Structures are given as structure tokens and as C-alpha cells.
Amino acid sequence: MTSPHDDAPRPPAWVSPTGAPPAAPPPPTGPVPPSSWGQPVGPPVGQSGTGWGPAVPPPVAPSGGPWRPPALQPGIIPLRPLGLGEILDGAFRAVRANPRVMFGLAAAVVTVAVALQQVTRWYVQGLLTDSMNRLLQESDPTGELGMADQMGALVGSVVSLPFTQIATTVLTGLVILSVSRSVLGQSITIGQALRTSRVWWVLGFTVLAGAAQLAVAAALAGGVVLLVSQDQVAAAVVVGLLGAVALFVALVWFAVRTLLVPPALMLEGKAFWRSVGRAWRLTRGSFWRLLGTYLLVSFIVGFVSNVIVFPVSMFTALVLQDPAGTSFASIVLVGIANVVALTLATTYLAAVVALLYIDVRMRREGLDIELARAAQADG
Known part of the structure; x- marks a missing residue:
């Protein structure tokens, strides 16, 4: 565990997602909202203060412990x-x-x-089907096994994958913006969400992180190929197995540290690399909780x-007699199922990540106090 003060001498203030400076809270006219640990902020026990009356001992809960508002x-x-349940429920509430x-x-x-993905997949697999038929002439001469169609569909899916990756990345940023407003009981319009430019920073970081991971994987694969080319098969197997395990562990660790x-x-509202560095430091001491959640x-x-998705795929395979999913009807039906599934998955995951970020800052920096003041000022 590290100290809550290891990031900076003073944790940054909560920044409005619209970029406007936070409004100054009005002078308190009553009890200040509770602090992050549930204790009211007021005069110390044994003293009196304006509006608080004579100091009295704090009320005692029936169990004998101190009362917490x-x-x-x-x-x-x-x-x-x-808690975990509050994060899961909060994502639904968002x-x-x-x-x-x-x-x-x-x-x-x-x-x-998904529409762009399915059209690209259909076009690419159509181009590759004839070539695959020639390559697989010996394995599937009659084409009854549908190996060419399956290989074409697989390649088409890989080629069209960037469409959904870009969309879900951008959508993650927009959902996070909406969740941050919902925490204060506010909402954001579609126009306000689309006008934000910082979502492209999220996309840029995702591209950079993906490129770095591919580079490491390519280096490992290149080392294995080099060993095989030099007839060091045993060394290639050892390096491949150990390298794959190490790469998997490293990717999981990197994913959590950049979550x-x-x-x-x-x-x-900070510069790109300053925000990345702060997010990296915020995960210190919370790795296992973030990973588990x-x-x-x-x-x-x-x-x-x-x-x-599975029932739709089974329907196209059994009823439409299209196990490879290459017909127009299969592509449309599977595409609709993918739209529903991907929308639900992306939205809920992004909401959970946003709440994890807010939770970590409330635990380490007392963000709950600042949010309470902002909510009171807006109210």
C-alpha cells in the first residue's frame, strides 16, 4: 500500500466534464455534508460552535458503537x-x-x-471464398465441409474487427461522461456528449496501448521463429511456452494498471500524459480489488x-442451414443480436469503470466531500 499523498502534494479538484470551472459553494447554513468516513464535520467534541449548540456526546447506536449519519x-x-454491490447497482442506475x-x-x-463490420465481413469473405476453395482442394474437394466459407468468414471477421473496437472505445468515453453527471443527480444531453473532444484522447490511448501489446507479442513470435529456423526446436518450445505465460500475466497487469x-x-481536464500517469498511480494498492471487480x-x-447471440447463431445454423453464417439473412440476424449484446456490454462495463475511478478517488483523496459540496452548490 502506498500513501494517499504519493501522487501530488494536493490531489486535483473534481473537474466538471463540460470543462467549466466548478462553482464556489455557498456559505453553509446548516450541517456540512458528511465526510468520506461517515463522520460529521463540525466543532470538536467538548467545544461549541455557531449553529451547533452546546457540545453533547455523539449518540450511540443500539449495538453500542458510535452513530454514523x-x-x-x-x-x-x-x-x-x-462496496461491490453498490458499484454493480450504480451501473444499472446510471x-x-x-x-x-x-x-x-x-x-x-x-x-x-456493426453494420460496417458486417458489410466488410461479407465483402471480404466473398473475395476470399474462391481462393480458399483452391487452397483447400485436397482437404475439402467437394466443398461439403464448408471449410472455405468458414475460413473466409473468419478472415472477414478479423478484418472488420477495428470498426467495433473504435466504436466501443469512443462509446466508453461518452458513457463515462454521463455517469459522472449521474453521480451528482444531473444528466447530459446527446448533443453535449458528442461535443466533447477528450473522447479522442481515450481512442488515442487505446490505439497506443494496443500497438505496444502487438509489438511485444510480435517480438515473442519472432524469437520463436528465429529459434526454429536455427533448428533449436526444444529452445523454441520452452521460449514459446514461458513467453506466452509471461505475456499473459503482463497483459493482465497492464490492463488493470491502465483501467x-x-x-x-x-x-x-489535464494534459494527456499527466492524466495517464495519474490514473496509473491511482491503481496502486487497489490492484486486486480492481482486477476482481x-x-x-x-x-x-x-x-x-x-x-x-447464441440462440440466433443456432437458429441460422439449424433452421437456415448456414453454419458459417455467410448468407444475407444470417448476417442480418447475427448483426442485430450483436448490436443488442454489444450495446449492453459496452455500456455496463464503461459505467462500472467510471464508478471504480470515483470509488478509488473517494477512498484515497476524499472526493466524496468535494462531490457533496458540488451537489449542495447545484442544489
Whole structure:
């Protein structure tokens, strides 16, 4: 564990997602909202202060412990460190709080991306089918096994993958922006979401991170090929196996350490690399909690996505007699299922990541106090 003060002498203030400076809170006319640890902020015990009356001992809960007032909750979550259930429930509340952005805009973006993906896949697999038939003449001379169609569909899917990757990355940034408003009980319009430019920083970081990971994987594959070319098969096997395990561990570690980069880029209003560095430092001491939460949510959305897509795939394979999914009807039906599944998965995952970022900052920097003041000023 590291100290909460290892990032900077003073943690940055909560920045409005629109880029406007935060409004100064009005003078308090009553009790100040509760702090991040549930204790009211006021005169010390044994002293008196204006508006507080004579000092009295704090009330005692029935269990005998000190009484703790409920946390302020202007929006989808209480303004205090969150539990796992509150994060999962808060993500659902974020969708209900602003369905136009969280589902309407998300569905529109995903629909365009999936449509481009399916058209590209259909075109590419059509170009490759004849070539694959010639290459697989010995393995499948009659074409009954459909190996050419399956290989063409696989290559087409790989070629068209960037469309959905770009769309989900941009959508993640827009969803994070909406969630940050919902925490304060506010909402953002589709126009306001689309006018933000920092979402392109999220896309840029995703591209850079993906390129770095591909470079490492390519270096490992190149080393294995080089060993094989020099007839060092045993060494190539050892390097390949150990390298694959090490690469997997490194990718998981890197993914968790950069998990909070998108919300930091969208919400903090800092320069690109300063935001990346801050997000990296925020994950210190929270690695396993972030990893466990993200794995659980990924499993949930993966299961729901399969529940949506698998029946459609089985229908096209058994009823339409198109196991490779190359016919127009199959492409349309699978595309619709993918739109629904990808919209739900991307929206919910992005909402969870945004709430994890806010939770980490409430735990380490007392962001809940600042959010409470902002909510009181807006109210």
C-alpha cells in the first residue's frame, strides 16, 4: 500500500466534464455534508460552535458503537467508499438515470459500427471464398465441409474487427461522461456528449496501448521463429511456452494498471500524459480489488451477451442451414443480436469503470466531500 499523498502534494479538484470551472459553494447554513468516513464535520467534541449548540456526546447506536449519519446521495450512488454491490447497482442506475445517452446513443453508435463490420465481413469473405476453395482442394474437394466459407468468414471477421473496437472505445468515453453527471443527480444531453473532444484522447490511448501489446507479442513470435529456423526446436518450445505465460500475466497487469485511464482522461481536464500517469498511480494498492471487480463484471456481461447471440447463431445454423453464417439473412440476424449484446456490454462495463475511478478517488483523496459540496452548490 502506498500513501494517499504519493501522487501530488494536493490531489486535483473534481473537474466538471463540460470543462467549466466548478462553482464556489455557498456559505453553509446548516450541517456540512458528511465526510468520506461517515463522520460529521463540525466543532470538536467538548467545544461549541455557531449553529451547533452546546457540545453533547455523539449518540450511540443500539449495538453500542458510535452513530454514523447516512451518506449524502444526490444521484446514483452514496457519496462514500463503495462496496461491490453498490458499484454493480450504480451501473444499472446510471442507465436508468440517462437512457438517451446510456442506451439510445450507445445503440446508435454500435449499430453503425456493426453494420460496417458486417458489410466488410461479407465483402471480404466473398473475395476470399474462391481462393480458399483452391487452397483447400485436397482437404475439402467437394466443398461439403464448408471449410472455405468458414475460413473466409473468419478472415472477414478479423478484418472488420477495428470498426467495433473504435466504436466501443469512443462509446466508453461518452458513457463515462454521463455517469459522472449521474453521480451528482444531473444528466447530459446527446448533443453535449458528442461535443466533447477528450473522447479522442481515450481512442488515442487505446490505439497506443494496443500497438505496444502487438509489438511485444510480435517480438515473442519472432524469437520463436528465429529459434526454429536455427533448428533449436526444444529452445523454441520452452521460449514459446514461458513467453506466452509471461505475456499473459503482463497483459493482465497492464490492463488493470491502465483501467482508470479513460475516466481520468475524460474527467480530470489535464494534459494527456499527466492524466495517464495519474490514473496509473491511482491503481496502486487497489490492484486486486480492481482486477476482481472487472473480472466479475466481464463474466456477467459475457454471459448475457452469449445468451443473446447464441440462440440466433443456432437458429441460422439449424433452421437456415448456414453454419458459417455467410448468407444475407444470417448476417442480418447475427448483426442485430450483436448490436443488442454489444450495446449492453459496452455500456455496463464503461459505467462500472467510471464508478471504480470515483470509488478509488473517494477512498484515497476524499472526493466524496468535494462531490457533496458540488451537489449542495447545484442544489
